[in-house]
Amino acid sequence: MRHLTVDVLAPGALIAVEIGVGESLRRALIREGKPVPPAVQIDLLIDTGASRTSVDTSVMRTLGLEPRSATEYTDFSSKGLSKQTDVYVVELVLGGVGTGNTWRHDPLEVLTESFLNLPHQGLLGRDVINRGQLSYNGATRKCTLSYT
Amino acid sequence: MITLEREYRLFQEMLPDLMSRAAGKYVVIHDAEIARICDTHKAALDWAYDTFGLDRFFVKEITEEKPVMHFHR
Numbered sequence: 001m002r003h004l005t006v007d008v009l010a011p012g013a014l015i016a017v018e019i020g021v022g023e024s025l026r027r028a029l030i031r032e033g034k035p036v037p038p039a040v041q042i043d044l045l046i047d048t049g050a051s052r053t054s055v056d057t058s059v060m061r062t063l064g065l066e067p068r069s070a071t072e073y074t075d076f077s078s079k080g081l082s083k084q085t086d087v088y089v090v091e092l093v094l095g096g097v098g099t100g101n102t103w104r105h106d107p108l109e110v111l112t113e114s115f116l117n118l119p120h121q122g123l124l125g126r127d128v129i130n131r132g133q134l135s136y137n138g139a140t141r142k143c144t145l146s147y148t
Numbered sequence: 149m150i151t152l153e154r155e156y157r158l159f160q161e162m163l164p165d166l167m168s169r170a171a172g173k174y175v176v177i178h179d180a181e182i183a184r185i186c187d188t189h190k191a192a193l194d195w196a197y198d199t200f201g202l203d204r205f206f207v208k209e210i211t212e213e214k215p216v217m218h219f220h221r
Contacts, residue, residue: 024193052216069208070156073216089193089207107189111216124149128188139205 002101004094005144006137007047011119013046013143018093019055021063023108025089037063039093044123044132046143050125053092054111059121060088073111085111092128094145103147105131154180155206166210177206185210 005105006015006031018038021029031035040062042055052073060067067086074082092108105128132147150156155177163180166196174192176184178200186192189209196205199212 022193024190024197027194028197031199034202050216065152066202066204069206070150070152071213071216084153084156086151107193109189 001146001148002095002103003139003144003146004101005102005142008141008143011045013136014043014120015046015094015124015145016041017044017124018097019059019063019110020093021065022089022091024107025065039091039097043119044122044124045120046129046145047123047125048129048134050123052111052127053125054113055088055090055122056115057112060112063090065090066123069109071111083148087111088121094111094128103132103145152204152206156208158182159206159208163210163212167212170210173210174207175210179203193213 004015006013011070018039018041021037026036034064040059042059065088068089069087070084072082072084074080087109089107090110091106096102108128130147131147135144135146158177158180159175170185174186174189174205175182176186176192177194178196183199184192184195186195192207196207
């Protein structure tokens with residue numbers, strides 16, 4: 001089993017990830033002679049209260065992605081009412097590319113929201129967390145994601 | 149407003165029928181029609197990109213999904 005441990009600081013447990021175009025789109029771009037945008041490194045807040053992973057809208061623009069689905073969601077601002085949002089398909093890599101800790105998720109559906117002026121550019125939700133084990137050491141203020 | 153509103157509306161209209169015959173699979177919608185049903189998300193995306201290239205299309209799991217819950221500051 002592999003492990004990723006992060007400090008739990010004032011904003012919460014932030015984890016560095018790389019987000020890029022998935023393999024299916026990458027092949028289509030190459031086939032059409034278009035450039036493949038490089039992956040973007042961002043920080044996500046590990047959030048067990050989020051059922052799905054979400055990323056700032058600007059990241060999707062940087063990657064040149066188009067939405068491929070839609071869903072309904074609720075959050076604090078929606079006052080119990082569900083709202084519709086675009087869903088994008090990405091490749092999400094935790095643990096760094098080409099390391100012994102690489103944890104790749106492709107295809108992964110992500111929602112988009114605005115994370116303007118926040119220390120993180122998205123939320124790592126239970127759709128990813130559920131694929132591993134998450135533990136929190138309150139004494140050391142460290143959070144560990146374990147996965148195979 | 150969502151980008152793929154037309155496709156999402158069609159998906160919701162077709163969901164009872166899709167649930168009865170393909171629950172858990174993935175539907176590809178293109179040009180206001182169901183284009184294909186695939187066993188996996190990856191298979192649906194591969195087929196859609198192979199067939200429609202970079203054109204507009206919609207892919208979604210056939211499930212009675214609950215709204216996504218997001219709680220953050």
